[in-house]
Amino acid sequence: MHDQDEKIRKAAQLFLKSKRATAFTGAGISVESGIPPFRGKNGLWTKFDPICLDLGFFLGKPEESWPLIKHIFYDSFANARPNKAHFGLALLERKGVIQGVITQNIDNLHQEAGNRNVIEFHGNSKYLKCTGCQNRYNIKDVHITNTPPSCPKCKKLLKPDFIFFGEGIPQDAYYASLDAAEHSDLFLLVGTSGEVVPASQIPFLAKQNGAKIVEINVTPSAYTDQITDIFINGQAGEVMEKLVQVIFA
Numbered sequence: 094m095h096d097q098d099e100k101i102r103k104a105a106q107l108f109l110k111s112k113r114a115t116a117f118t119g120a121g122i123s124v125e126s127g128i129p130p131f132r133g134k135n136g137l138w139t140k141f142d143p144i145c146l147d148l149g150f151f152l153g154k155p156e157e158s159w160p161l162i163k164h165i166f167y168d169s170f171a172n173a174r175p176n177k178a179h180f181g182l183a184l185l186e187r188k189g190v191i192q193g194v195i196t197q198n199i200d201n202l203h204q205e206a207g208n209r210n211v212i213e214f215h216g217n218s219k220y221l222k223c224t225g226c227q228n229r230y231n232i233k234d235v236h237i238t239n240t241p242p243s244c245p246k247c248k249k250l251l252k253p254d255f256i257f258f259g260e261g262i263p264q265d266a267y268y269a270s271l272d273a274a275e276h277s278d279l280f281l282l283v284g285t286s287g288e289v290v291p292a293s294q295i296p297f298l299a300k301q302n303g304a305k306i307v308e309i310n311v312t313p314s315a316y317t318d319q320i321t322d323i324f325i326n327g328q329a330g331e332v333m334e335k336l337v338q339v340i341f342a
């Protein structure tokens with residue numbers, strides 16, 4: 094049997110035995126939806142200066158950072174749709190095979206694919222928050238054609254409701270992730286390099302608490318040689334489709 098197929102078969106057995114499995118996703122799961130990763134080949138940070146997502150820079154020079162943020166996260170990604178990997182995780186949640194998804198992504202594609210229990214570790218680009226009155230707006234209700242956009246209510250600067258460098262993790266997402274890491278017996282890592290703390294610590298915590306780690310990635314990550322029990326080398330969409338087929342065979 095082909096090595097990848099054998100690993101998928103073994104991973105499927107872990108899912109069928111699992112009492113509480115959690116998926117943990119990164120930018121790699123959305124690459125097949127047309128959203129480039131941050132690092133590695135064609136990574137966003139090889140093309141743009143991450144300073145545009147530095148909180149201090151954004152608040153100090155919104156007229157400089159907002160046009161870049163608009164270009165990267167709104168103009169170019171606006172039409173991204175969930176791919177087979179997102180739909181696979183939605184099916185696994187619907188069938189009770191996984192409890193939910195902890196995602197570092199801000200693209201809302203897990204929700205659009207049908208996952209209900211999505212822990213957004215870095216927030217969600219589909220919402221904007223006012224830096225003055227803290228009102229939160231759906232991006233559909235606020236036009237960001239003229240940047241920087243201002244709050245319809247108090248006219249202060251609007252900020253995308255995702256985490257910038259130098260910003261704290263949303264408390265509810267952080268504690269929900271810790272709870273999942275403490276109580277899950279299986280973590281499925283999909284498309285993450287494991288290079289950004291504190292998000293990247295969650296799978297390590299899960300491992301410390303006895304969880305088995307299954308990883309899907311096109312290249313080894315910071316997890317692979319340290320905590321991964323089954324490393325399935327391949328594109329998230331194709332591997333997830335096969336994994337779901339074997340689990341429900």
Ligand code: APR
Binds near residue numbers: 197314329
């Ligand atoms: N299928 C599976 N994995 C893939 C695919 C694919 N088609 N394409 C790329 N990958 C993998 C890469 O090999 C890499 O390990 O996805 C990972 C993407 O890594 P990063 O770009 O570092 O993304 P992520 O791990 O989510 O970064 C974490 O960094 O900049 C911050 O806030 C940002 O949430 C992001 C965080």
